[in-house]
Amino acid sequence: MTRGGRQPRLRTVLAVLAVVILLLPVMVIYRVFETELARQTEAELYAQAAFIEAAVVMALADERVRQAELGKQIRWRRWAASQGYRKAPAEFSTGGGEFNPVPLTIDPTRQPLLGVPRYPEPVGEQPVDLLIEAAGLRVEPLLRRAQLRTLASARVLDQWGRVVAATNERRGVFAHGMPEVESALSGRPASVLRARTEQPLPGGLWRKSLTTVARAGERTVYVGYPLIIRDRVVGAVVLGRTPRNVMKALYDRRGRVLASAALALLAAVFLAWLVSVAVTGPVSALVRQSRLVERGDARGTRPVSSPVTAEIRQLSDALARTAETLGRRDGYIREFARNVSHEFKTPLTGIRGAVELLGDYGATMSAEEHSNFLANIAGATDRLERLTADMLELARADIVVPEQQRFVLGELLDEIRERYAGRGLRVDVEGDALDAGISMKSAIADTIVANLLDNSLRHRASRVVVRALALSGERIEVRVSDDGPGIADEIADEIFTPFFTTAADSDGTGLGLAIVRSYLGRHGGEI
Known part of the structure; x- marks a missing residue:
């Protein structure tokens, strides 16, 4: 435009x-x-x-x-x-x-x-x-x-x-x-x-x-x-x-006046040229860099080679970082779309096949076969619902704006412990930072901890220890460990990849840890 x-x-x-x-x-x-x-x-x-x-x-x-x-x-x-x-x-x-x-x-x-x-x-x-x-x-x-x-x-x-x-x-x-x-x-x-x-x-x-x-x-x-x-x-x-x-x-005094005027004019022309070199050239380079970014050219991620001034350098570096971020985001979106297509294709294929079989042979099927096909359709639908809910949660985590709300960490962990005790998971809470105030919406913190505990449940853990430790400054560290089988070394680098899961048979969508990392990243934390 x-x-x-x-x-x-x-x-x-x-x-x-x-x-x-x-x-x-x-x-x-x-x-x-x-x-x-x-x-x-x-x-x-x-x-x-x-x-x-x-x-x-x-x-x-x-x-x-x-x-x-x-x-x-x-x-x-x-x-x-x-x-x-x-x-x-x-x-x-x-x-x-x-x-x-x-x-x-x-x-x-x-x-x-x-x-x-x-x-x-x-x-x-x-x-x-x-x-x-x-x-x-x-x-x-x-x-x-x-x-x-x-x-x-x-x-x-x-x-x-x-x-x-x-x-x-x-x-x-x-x-x-x-x-x-x-x-x-x-x-x-x-x-x-x-x-x-x-x-x-x-x-x-x-x-x-x-x-x-x-x-x-x-x-x-x-x-x-x-x-x-x-x-x-x-x-x-x-x-x-x-x-x-x-x-x-x-x-x-025209001789002196003309000489002074000529000298002043030369000085003005020189200053204009100097400012032009110091500003116009780098600005033109910035325009070329922005056009490369607009076309998606990888050269747009390289800052201007001769910025001359600190402001032009900062602007060029910011533009290069923006181009790099947009490139990563574009790759992430493409990979995410491919994974979504794959994850949705499996349950949809199952639903379509079950519906076609019921339509073609439903009249001749026994009651048990009919119930099995309906159960498969219900299971696939449940998985689609979970995928949709987790994808929406991940989208919210990517764009959430941190709010200056504070809650006491120990009080939140006590509520979560009582909730998961009814699901057969023992949660022990300890550490020297339970009285710390956390600058985050309590609902987001609940989602982060709940996703970690849900992972423990899916991997057959019966006891989880949540330890809150005070670090230097105003930062704290929350360590979560369970008595489950643990994480294999060969997949340790992939567990935060969206849709990667080793618990597909136990209703895992592979988005839980991605949601946790995104929420923490938006609030200045890490996992």
Whole structure:
């Protein structure tokens, strides 16, 4: 019986798996490379923000000097108190002069993509920080000139979020509702990812994933960096720049990338070939071996010569043992069928002959002759019944499944002793294992002992000794001996052969010992 359809070959499956295994690291490397490019951009923006902060601080100092020359003395503490500057967090205060690098946190694989930043116009009259306003005027030309090289947009904000210097927008607009701005104005640096355009990504996970890769260059890294003088936050610097495109970066390093890809491809091909040799070849040999077993070829009992792996060797050995067992079973069935035919033929022939004689000459027979023929028919029928019953018992013994039932051996032997005492057989029970518990159905154990005692009766024994002895572990040995004639040496090897008997005249079928051996074998015993 074969299944419909066409299944892929194992070599094809292994090749596909090798390609998948090769692609998985590529996707991981792509994501890691993308993250590193984004973080490189973040680090550059923070470095630029630190220089812009220093430029603003110098511009503030120059503005204070200019105001002093005009006769307006500005004292910093009094000015900071009048403006209501926020106190900077201790870890970001610049008063101590210690090294305090900003940790890089940007991660394109985890962070959400925010919208394009918006800078609304002020509504109504807003407070103005004249000192920061003047400093912004001083640093704005520097921002615009630096953008020509760095390509980064930059904005300087006062403490209320008003733009006082910018590379792109006009001054005076506000940067409200942006997390990087709010964090920077509270004294803590922050970074986010924002879209460069208003065009949304298309729906659907697969299309969105492909479009995300294609539009990786349309994401912009924005950082907010606080402007801190002494321990007060006077404003913030906001910078934005698009990270370097992953595909362009790979193209710039195309020589190394192609060499690495070629090496990885060769490694994948080699591994696929190695697995194919280690698995596909032995599996094909197993298939050939199973086909030999299916045809009944004796070569199917020989294990695969080069299994390569332990699992293939175990499977091949199991298949060889199965083929050998099936061969023995097939021979046993053939021999059994031949014996059954022979054993049934004799009584059936006797019955048929008696019936024909009674039919032809029954009217002229005497009563004694008539009774003799009927007795022969009854005897042959009884023998057929015994053969049928013993054959059924042997079939049950061959397929019985051991059950975890326990009984006390001595109690069972006492019951059997009383039963056979009524049949004229004395059974003596002795030994040191009579109290042992046996893991077997008591009915099966009764059948085993009864068959042995029936053999003793058929061979004219009058006394049987059953001795139960404890062995090492949990095993016991039951010895059965009688005062009969014993077993001749020339037939000792044949007594377990089905239908072999030396007591055919005393109703023996030759199946009793075969039943005993089969039951014991199924329960891990032997005789």
